[in-house]
Amino acid sequence: MRVMGSPLCAAALLALVVISVLLSLLLGSLQLGARRRLSASGSADARGSALRHQLNERRKEIIPLLSPFGRDGPPPAASQRRPGEPTSGAAAPRDEISAASGRGSAPDEMGCGSLAGVRTVDVLGSGYTKLVVKVVLPRTDQPVALKFVNEQGNDMEKCLQDFQDPRGCHELVSYKIKKEIVLLQRLKHPNIIELRGHCMGDAGRDERGEEGAGKEGGRVTAILEQGNPFQMIQLLQSPWEERFRVCLGLVRLLHFLSRSPLGSVALLDFQPRQFVTVSGELKLTDLDDASVEEPACRADADCVLHFPRRNFTLPCSETLGVCQRLNEKRNLYNAYRYFFTYLLPHQAPPGLTHLVDHIMNTTGELRADINQTMEAFEHVLLLYKSGLHLDNLSPSIIRDYTVMRGMATSGNVEYRCWLSYSHQGCVLSVHNAQEAAFICSSHSQCTSFSFSGQRTWTGRLLASFRSSFSHLVPDGTSEVYLKKAKPSV
Ligand SMILES: Nc1ncnc2c1ncn2[C@@H]1O[C@H](COP(=O)(O)OP(=O)(O)O)[C@@H](O)[C@H]1O
Ligand SMILES: [Mg+2]
16 A cells, blocks of 8 residues: 655645644743733732732821820710710721811811812922912911822822822822821920811812812812921021021920920921921921831930931930930931021120020030920020120110100111111111110111111010111101210310
């Protein structure tokens, strides 16, 4: 029997080989696709669970900051409690804060309803986490600052890179604002920005759920007293009294934080831009990086405060296992390096320089604690207000001037002086006419000065110094002091 022709046989064999190669290629690519899909869904799962972990961590961070009884005081007695109501306010922050928002807010606190129909007037500032805008509330015509998540900020950007989940990231960043709201509720002080209210949902929906102007739903908004962003350059050109006011406000704030209702609070991101001023008073506005934990330690070597130019080793309390007063010292040294160095020594009144130098030395070396520093500041304030630092002024200097009461000047020729309250002329604060006479005598251009009854925050008088004026006009509360002509010899 003849076997099949060999060319036919070779072709069939070739086709078989080609088909099997194609099949194995197809199978391989199917397997690879499946593997890729599996790993992609695996990393999405991993990202999702990492984000959930972070959300949980942020939530846990807020719990210790909540009042043991929540915002509304002690819980009602068991008999008064409605079924299903929690026994304590220390619930998860999500519940706690939402209880305080809009619908459940206390009558004195603004909620989502008060944001209906607001007009955005200006952007006040932005940072890594938050965007702050000035709005006018239509019901009261009152300007307030609104803080919410900065969608373009570094926090959102980083989260989106890591997790690729816009909703989850918004929630994660919102926790920083929630933390700030809780801290602002618990930490009330004249040098901390006042929280007027907050909204945890649709801005513009009032308590009855009626819609207002707010379109963006579900965002966390803090409603705050409006301040002016802190401007170091501007303050450096201001009178010493205003610069001292800022430092004193900071010291009073740090004193409060060292013994706050939450314990000793450290400001981890301590920079001038975390503060604003309200009518010249310094107020802390950025609290989301505050920590109420003193670091744990076993030995003093665990309690080192690192700063760019120097380090400080603080004692470790072996019984408590925490670094003693590290939060307080960290805040104080930051106050020294960011504020005191620039604002305090420059043009301090001569009678106070030794006290100011002492403050600079003790805080710069961390030899004084916050109590001693505050005492030193209050002592300077007392001397300055009472004029006791001026005891070496010659009382006779006022005799060189003629006083005209109930008069003001008109047709003034002004001159400008350093650190004046007015940019057009020379306006300085003085304790009394004697100090003003001393200043006028030391300015070659000065021929007269006057008081209009205006006072600074310390109660000192504002005096206007000038080169000349054309005539006097009656003015009930004013006084003019005119330099007497020197008798010619
Ligand atoms: N109540 C306010 N009034 C005026 N400006 C404010 C107020 N709160 C914050 N700002 C300005 O907005 C900026 C950003 O606010 P901040 O809370 O510091 O956000 P972030 O946490 O992103 O740094 C601040 O640096 C400050 O200049
Ligand atoms: Mg900030």
